[in-house]
Amino acid sequence: MRDRLVQVAKEAQANAYAPYSGFKVGAALQADDGRIFAGANVENAAYGLTNCAERVALGAAVAAGARRFKRLVIVTEASPPSAPCGACRQVLAEMGTELAVESVGPAGSRRWKLAALIPDRFGPEDLAP
Numbered sequence: 001m002r003d004r005l006v007q008v009a010k011e012a013q014a015n016a017y018a019p020y021s022g023f024k025v026g027a028a029l030q031a032d033d034g035r036i037f038a039g040a041n042v043e044n045a046a047y048g049l050t051n052c053a054e055r056v057a058l059g060a061a062v063a064a065g066a067r068r069f070k071r072l073v074i075v076t077e078a079s080p081p082s083a084p085c086g087a088c089r090q091v092l093a094e095m096g097t098e099l100a101v102e103s104v105g106p107a108g109s110r111r112w113k114l115a116a117l118i119p120d121r122f123g124p125e126d127l128a129p
Contacts, residue, residue: 005030005073006104008038012053013075016040020047025082026075027053031066054088058095071100072114081105083117093121 005028013026020043027039039057043050054074061069072092076082081103084092092099097115 004028005036005071005102006075008036009053009073009075009104012038012040012057016053017042019043020045023076023078025053027057028073029054029057029061029069030071031061032068032070033066035061035064035066037061037064037066052085052088054084055091058091067095069095069099071102073102073104075104077106079105079107081108081110083110083112086118089114089118090121093118094123097121 008028009026011026012028013024016024016026018024018041025041029037031037037057037060039053039055039060041051041053042056054072074084083103084101092114097113097118099114100111101114101117102109102111
């Protein structure tokens with residue numbers, strides 16, 4: 001299954017819209033039921049409005065009804081491969097921290113559990129009245 005997720009992420013990366021940074025990212029998020037959701041980063045001249053590939057994939061998954069996930073693969077041209085940004089870590093952690101995260105670059109890959117990337121996340125339980 002790893003190859004399929006990397007392939008989907010690479011295909012999404014090719015469609016990324018990154019005219020400002022030139023840093024194209026593709027993501028493939030696998031739901032517990034096996035469905036795969038793709039995302040690509042979408043930059044904006046108002047930089048704060050940029051959407052990361054990971055959050056685009058998560059949005060597609062949530063729109064399709066998925067709430068539990070097994071793996072996330074991101075593809076970049078960075079070496080070493082980039083970890084998800086802090087905002088993506090927090091948004092992904094809303095769905096649980098056992099997600100396996102893999103970042104693939106031209107010279108290899110890196111792997112983490114989401115819990116290691118965001119050990120003290122903020123979640124819905126923190127919003128109790």
